[in-house]
Amino acid sequence: MITLPEQFIKTIKDIHKEKGEIWLENFEDLCNRCEIRWNMKILSPFELSYNFVAPILIDGQKNAVIKLSVPNEEFNSEVEALREFKDNEFVKVIDSDLNEGILILEQLLPGDTLATIENEQEAMGIAVKVMKNLWKAAPKYTKIPSILSRENSLRRIVEKFPNGLGPISKEMLLDAFDIFKEMNHTQSTKYLLHGDLHHYNILNAGENSWKVIDPKGLIGEREYDIIQFLLNNIEGKDIFTTLENRIDLLVKELNLNKERVLLWGFSHAVLSTCWSLEDEGTYNEYFFQAINVFKDLHKKFY
Known part of the structure; x- marks a missing residue:
């Protein structure tokens, strides 16, 4: 039993x-x-x-x-x-x-997560290799939801908490919602995405091989799928520098649109913080700090 x-x-x-x-x-x-x-x-x-x-x-x-x-x-x-x-x-x-x-x-053995790799450059090298072979064209017929479902989730939160939620101000909520709407409207090629890609869902499969687990399944552009990865495993690190370096590397190696990464980063970090506040009454401080990092980086470059 x-x-x-x-x-x-x-x-x-x-x-x-x-x-x-x-x-x-x-x-x-x-x-x-x-x-x-x-x-x-x-x-x-x-x-x-x-x-x-x-x-x-x-x-x-x-x-x-x-x-x-x-x-x-x-x-x-x-x-x-x-x-x-x-x-x-x-x-x-x-x-x-x-x-x-x-x-x-x-069963993936030894099964250690990418988060166990303490060297940031080494971990990012592994992540890039995995991501280069990760995504594929979205299937024509599928029941897998699109990023529009995330926009609708934020729409519900905006309607339920019109004055903001916890540390998420009314202005943050509305800005994130406007960005979601604009980004969904202007998406380029759509892919089948993981939907929850981060260090703890990339496992050591032995023989210098790493594999991905626990996809939520999502249809949309690749720029959105790297955001959860960017937000994870940043404890004890300089958040601004770490995020900027990760973004620069992934944009270069995966041929991504940097501005869209930064805009998705801001809006998703707001949404993710709201989810945590709704579900658990608390939030990840690093996710919350990342909101302003994405905003500041966008101001810096655009």
Whole structure:
């Protein structure tokens, strides 16, 4: 029997409400059915956040990973994105069941995240190599949401908090919303994006290979997809210098539009801070500081 952490249980209930409570009640049965169906043994889980993720043994020997989610559209988008990205720098899908919220993946070993690479230049070199082989043209027919969904999320926040939210002033909110609308209207070539690309979703797969995990799936331009990466793993670093250096490198190596990176950076950092305030009542101080860094860099160059 697997004992789920109290915080994980609370998160599932808070996000998925009654559907989450039913999923938790049936969780042990779900695990038992998975073990029988795939002849697997579910081992002790990794640190849990929004989904149950654990290493497994298939047929008593093959190492893999199982991800169990309350069935929802975001999970479906992740599975579709992984299947679309099958020839790129992504973890491979072994099997899935959308109705049950089951995803079985290859296990990446040793599995250390890019955040464990303390040398910034070395980490950025790895990131560039991964990103050069990451994106692909957006599929013609897909249920994966576009960046317009992020604009709509910010629209909802603006309507709900017309005078601002926490440290996010009314002016910041309106500026970010205006930028989202303009950027979505003027996007160039659209790609299938990761949607949550950062240091903790890039794992060491051995033999000098790094692979990407946990895509949310998003349709839009590449400039938007690097923002979450820029915002992560900046603790203890000079934020202005670190962001400026990262942006310059990624713009050069990936042939990106620098002004659009800076505008997306400002607007997404506002949105991300608002999400945190809504969900948890707190926010990441580094994300918040980055808002003004993106704004100042845009003033500096444009």
